[in-house]
Amino acid sequence: MDSRPRAPTRTDIPVLLRARPREIWVELTSNCNARCIYCCVSQPGYEGKDLALTPEELAAMLQPYSPPEVRITGHGETTMLPHWTRTARLLLQQGFAVTTNSNFAKEFSDEEIDVLSRFRSLEISCDVADAELLPRVRRGCRLERIEANLARVIAACKRDFRELPHLNISATLTDLTMHGLPDLVRWASAHGAHAMEVVNLERYPAPPGVVEWRHPSEADPERMLALIEESSRIAKQLGFVFRVQQGLIDACWLALGRSGEAPRGFAL
Ligand SMILES: C[S@@+](CC[C@H](N)C(=O)[O-])C[C@H]1O[C@@H](n2cnc3c(N)ncnc32)[C@H](O)[C@@H]1O
Numbered sequence: 456m457d458s459r460p461r462a463p464t465r466t467d468i469p470v471l472l473r474a475r476p477r478e479i480w481v482e483l484t485s486n487c488n489a490r491c492i493y494c495c496v497s498q499p500g501y502e503g504k505d506l507a508l509t510p511e512e513l514a515a516m517l518q519p520y521s522p523p524e525v526r527i528t529g530h531g532e533t534t535m536l537p538h539w540t541r542t543a544r545l546l547l548q549q550g551f552a553v554t555t556n557s558n559f560a561k562e563f564s565d566e567e568i569d570v571l572s573r574f575r576s577l578e579i580s581c582d583v584a585d586a587e588l589l590p591r592v593r594r595g596c597r598l599e600r601i602e603a604n605l606a607r608v609i610a611a612c613k614r615d616f617r618e619l620p621h622l623n624i625s626a627t628l629t630d631l632t633m634h635g636l637p638d639l640v641r642w643a644s645a646h647g648a649h650a651m652e653v654v655n656l657e658r659y660p661a662p663p664g665v666v667e668w669r670h671p672s673e674a675d676p677e678r679m680l681a682l683i684e685e686s687s688r689i690a691k692q693l694g695f696v697f698r699v700q701q702g703l704i705d706a707c708w709l710a711l712g713r714s715g716e717a718p719r720g721f722a723l
């Protein structure tokens with residue numbers, strides 16, 4: 456007998472989902488092919504899992520809700536699953552706008568690049584444009600690999616006269632990588648990205664044997680705010696969208712003991 460869980464039916468779905476969500480996030484896996492030092496995936500005892508649905512079961516389950524957008528990501532790396540392109544193609548064929556977050560750590564096959572180039576948006580994680588430092592922080596990721604994968608996605612769209620996915624570089628900064636922020640903005644723009652977002656680091660205990668790091672607000676909040684301002688200026692000059700999670704600005708503001716609310720936006 457097949458012991459896998461059956462695909463949920465309409466009556467299984469919580470009432471909230473009946474409101475026809477605008478966007479559905481599906482975590483295909485919480486396993487990962489990288490071990491970023493600050494990610495919960497690197498915590499001792501972490502165990503990832505793959506979604507116990509076949510691509511066909513998942514596509515059939517989402518079909519009645521016809522959300523405008525399906526994001527296939529979670530706390531793991533979707534592209535390490537052998538069948539991820541089959542899932543994505545089925546969803547694309549059903550007319551969904553598909554998006555994902557990825558570490559771009561592996562050398563994608565031509566099929567994977569073709570599928571990625573059909574997505575509505577790609578959030579690509581890269582914390583620093585320093586080929587030596589990046590793999591020390593995002594263990595398993597390589598700057599040259601990210602650059603090559605980005606270039607191939609862009610080339611696939613050009614080849615097919617297709618609009619590019621919205622390419623957003625996502626940077627989770629620590630005190631090790633924060634100093635490279637202005638260069639990261641220049642790098643992201645030079646490699647064809649449309650936007651960049653700086654993420655506010657959630658602190659987990661350091662896993663054993665990794666390089667020490669701190670939240671930027673604990674290390675040098677004044678410098679972090681100055682780097683944000685400088686990077687924002689550079690982004691404006693380049694016509695590039697640059698966002699920073701407000702929590703990072705608030706944390707630096709608080710650490711400096713400044714009065715009142717932290718400024719919103721980048722006029723620091
Ligand atoms: C959990 S990952 C999953 C998708 C994919 N593996 C990736 O790295 O893009 C999604 C985003 O969360 C960020 N992230 C990981 N650990 C974090 C933490 N402790 N605090 C804030 N963001 C974190 C990552 O840097 C990445 O940009």
Ligand code: SF4
Pocket residue numbers: 487488489490491494495496497530531532558580593
């Ligand atoms: S690639 Fe993503 S999921 Fe994997 S360890 Fe890094 S941040 Fe976590």
